[in-house]
Amino acid sequence: MRKSRKLVAVLATLVMLMAMMIPMAAPAFAGTTNVTSSVPNIVQPYYGQLTTIKINGLSISGTDQIQVVLPSGVNFLTGTFSDGTNNYNSVPFSVYNGAVTESVTQTLTTPMTGNVIWTPQYVPDSQQVPNGVSLISVDTLQPQLLAFTVKSNGNGNAGYIRINMPVSVTSAASGPIQAIVQDNIVAVTAGKVTIGNAVTGGTVTSVTTTATVAQNSSDSVSFLINENSAKALGQGGGEIHIDLPSHFTWATPSITLAGGFPANAVTSSVTTNSSGNSRMVLQVVNPSVGTPGSILVNTKISADYNAPTGDITATFGGTDPGFTATTATVGTCGNYNVSTTQGNLPTIYTGQTGENVGTFTIAESVKNTLITGRSLSITLPGGVRWTDSNLPIPVVQTGSAQLINASLSNDGQTVTYEIQNSGGSATTIQFQQGEVNVDSTVAPGNLTAKISGSGVDQTVDIAKIAAPVTGVATGSVPDVMIGKPAQSASDFTITEAAAGAIMANYGNGKNQAYLDIIAPSGVTFASIPTIKVTSGDLNLSPSGATLTDYNGVLNSRISIPVSNGSNKASTITVSNVKLNIDNTVGVGPVSLVLGGSALVDPSTQMVKDSNGNLISTNTRLVNGSYVASVQVANCTTPISKTTGGSAVFTIGSTSYTVNGQTYTADVAPYTKDGRTFVPVRYAAMALGVTPDNILYQNGVVTIVKGSTIVQMTLGSKTMKVNGASVSMDVPASTTNGRTMLPLRWLGMALGATFNWDASSQTVTVSIQ
Structure with missing residues (x-):
């Protein structure tokens, strides 16, 4: 090894001395750019290709010898060698003849064993044609020295040379491996070029x-x-x-x-x-x-x-x-989540069932947002529930995750899916064909669903909610007076939001539907108004309209049977509206509400009565639910009246008078055991008690007037006045489903006096 290194040094010295003695071939100056491709990091021992040295812009007029000298511990692969496991062979350069069209004829791969040839090659840059130089000869190829002679092609172009570097690196110093590039006539910019990095670590x-x-x-x-x-x-x-x-x-x-x-x-x-x-x-x-x-x-x-x-x-x-x-x-x-995209928003209606919502899409921001074994839920706001037979169908658009085994919560508001097959790639899922039931309590506006679970917390709009009808007063809204009967209210229209909004039947078409117009507390209808379809093809039966009670108040509701639903959105005009306004009505707007089974499908679970109270549809009050209202009057200052007053009841007659005004009860007074019994509601109201101070619970009637609280129990002869027990000679009872109270005992508790006229079978109650 020492002899080899000494020989290399001697050869390098001889080359440099020879270069000094060779006449200059007219180089003006050294003007090349010597560059390398990407520099690899290698761990010793290493056998293979390092980077490629590229000499750009070599300009000569004759010949020039170029030398590449490697540092200690780095050798060109020449002859036969072994890395301790495999044997390798190498031969000198293949000769490039300078033809413009010639390409690289030999490509290096790593490692190569057996008889595969590793050949350092110098070739012209393929992007520069024609090349200004070509090879004359390879002069020296020793372990640490490569010398070759090139000549000018006489075309006036600069030369471009690329030299591959198949080497063995066995004992190089850690850090950059630098080769020296030089020539004889100083046409090449001499200097060091980094051809690799020797790194430590195993x-x-x-x-x-x-x-x-x-x-x-x-x-x-x-x-x-x-x-x-x-x-x-x-x-x-x-x-x-x-x-x-x-x-x-x-x-x-x-x-x-x-x-x-x-x-x-x-x-x-x-x-x-x-x-x-x-x-x-x-x-x-x-x-x-x-x-x-x-x-x-x-x-x-x-x-x-x-x-x-x-x-x-x-x-x-x-x-x-x-x-x-x-x-x-x-x-x-x-922060894994999903993005949501809404589709077209269909309009759905309050009080309706089986309403189709729009499609909507969720997309994972990154994979594994939806995690296998977890769940994803879609929750509707209060008053809206999924139809259990038509839950949204999740359809995978892209990705691997799937939603399976949909289940519905007991309240119908949340549908939950199990997640499977997540993690392969980010997933996009579109939900299709969902249906909902919408209570009449829901306010118009966008229906927004909440998507949650598996780290997801998003919302998306899936429909627009609207009332199926609107009510509008025509003309000016008149003033009415408290305590006066049969007062004129405004005419008004009821207009469908879309064809078929007013239903002719419900319950899979098996039940007749009714359109209800309901008066507020303290207001009753003096008569059935004129009802007419003025546009569209809705078919009503106005002649079948009835004036009925609502919430125990006689003549407080008009029910109109619907013969056939519309194919074209229709308008109903209601005119000649006459209202009775009792002395319990407050000053302010008087509004009628629009509802009934023609507008509110009883399949919805909760509805709102005309006073704004939530009620369950499993009661007889479903037809009292409503979806819209219309102001038809404005209650102003009450009529003047004298202090006190009187009410007259006639045995066997449903007509009675209060301060000279005639009213009608649904059950006539009668006598029993020498006492006059009257319906509790009408008796209390005749004595100046407001309807909301007449209470019923578990057979006990509670009547409140001012600071006096009177309680009577059905079947009992004991009356309580402000908690004190008073014995009566007859008990409270019921007739035809109505609670009947002994008038004298109730009047005495409330401070009234009585006058019985046997000839006319009337009893007059005087209130001081």
């Missing part, structure tokens, strides 16, 4: 699968540690440490060994480092034999609730002297 670490996690979730990750040579690891009993940043944790790893590692050569554990962060510890207890070993680590990374978003970078280090410390991105953490 391993290469690569991440094979990265984790994708959200806060409070985990995902799989794998990485590979390859030795550069046998026995690189496990010398001296050190450890390999792989540390995660804060808020991330390793799971117990699974280790797979390959190459020269024997079975059970590596142990593993998970602990924490001095900063309290998760650390994986690997220790090679049996070094590899013969060939370099590989360690494949499969594990999981978990992120806690406070994990930061972005790349997850692990630090690879430790105390094993053969391990090459490095850092690597092992995963990504994000």
Whole structure:
């Protein structure tokens, strides 16, 4: 080896001396640019190609010899050599004849064994034609010296030369490997060119699968540690440490060994480092034999609730002297969620069932937002429920995750899907063909669904909610007076929002539907108004309209049967409206509400009565629910009246008078056991009690007037006045479903006096 190095040095010296004696071939100056392609990092011993040296802009008029000198420990591959395992052969240059069209005829690959030829080649730059120089001869190819002569082609162009560098690197100093490029006539810019980097360390670490996690979730990750040579690891009993940043944790790893590692050569554990962060510890207890070993680590990374978003970078280090410390991105953490996209928003109507919502789409921001084994829920706001027979169908547009096994909550508001097959790629899912039932209590506006579960928290609009009809007063709204009957209210129209909004039947077409017009508390209809369809093809039966009670108040509701629904949105005009306004009505707007089974399908679960109270549709009050209202009058100052007053009831007659005004009860007074019984509501109202102070509960009637509270129990002769018991000679009773109270005892409790006229069978109650 010493002789070889001495010979190389002698040859290099001779070349330089010869160059000084050769006449200059008229170079004006040294003007080349000597560059390399990407510079590889290599671990010794290394046999193969380093970078390529490219000499740009060589301008000569005759000939020139160019030399490439390698540093100590780096040799050109020439002749036959061995790396201790394989034998290699090399021959000198193939000759490039300077033809413009010639291309590289020999390509280097690594490694090549047996009789494969490794040939340093110099070729012209393929992008520069015609080349200004061509090869005359290869003068020297020794382990550390390459010398070759080129000549001008006489075309006036500069020369371009590229030199491949197949070498052996066995004892080079760590750091840049630099070759010297020079020539005889100083046409080449002499100097050092970096052709590689000799790096220390015996391993290469690569991440094979990265984790994708959200806060409070985990995902799989794998990485590979390859030795550069046998026995690189496990010398001296050190450890390999792989540390995660804060808020991330390793799971117990699974280790797979390959190459020269024997079975059970590596142990593993998970602990924490001095900063309290998760650390994986690997220790090679049996070094590899013969060939370099590989360690494949499969594990999981978990992120806690406070994990930061972005790349997850692990630090690879430790105390094993053969391990090459490095850092690597092992995963990504994000605020995983889905984006939502709404489709066209159909209009659906309050009080209706089986209303079709629009399609809507969710898309994972990153894979594993939807995690297998978890669930995804879509929740509707109060008053809106999914139709259990037509839940939204999730259709996968892209990606691998699927939603299966839809289930509906007891209240019908939430549909939940199980997630499966997640993690392959980010998934987009479109929901189709969902139906909902909408209570009459729901306010018009966009129907917004909430999407949650598996780290998702989003909303999306899926429909527009509107009232099926609107009511509008025509002309000016008149004033009415408190305590006066049969007062004129405004005419008004009822207009469908769309064809068929007013239903002719419900319950799968088996039940007759009615359109109801309902008066507020303290207001009754004096008569049935004129009802007429003035546009569209809705078919009503106005002659079948009835004046009925609502919530126990006679003549407070008009029910109109619907013969056939419309094919064209229709308008109903209601005119000649006459209202009775009692003395309990407050000053302000008087509004009628529009409802009934023609507008509110009883299949909806909750509806609102005319006073705004929520009621269940499993009661007889379903036809009192409503979806719209219309102001038809404005109640102003009450009519003047004298202090006190009187009411007259006639035995056997449903007509009675209060202060001279005639009213009608639904049950006539009668006498029993010498006492006059009257319906509780009408008797109390005649005595000045407001309807909302007449209460019924579990057979007990409670009547409140001022500071006096009177209670009577059906079937009992005991009356309580402000909690004190008073014995009566007759009990309260019922007739035809109505509660009947002994008038005298009630009047006495409320401070009234009585006058019985046997001839006319009337009783007059005077209120002071």
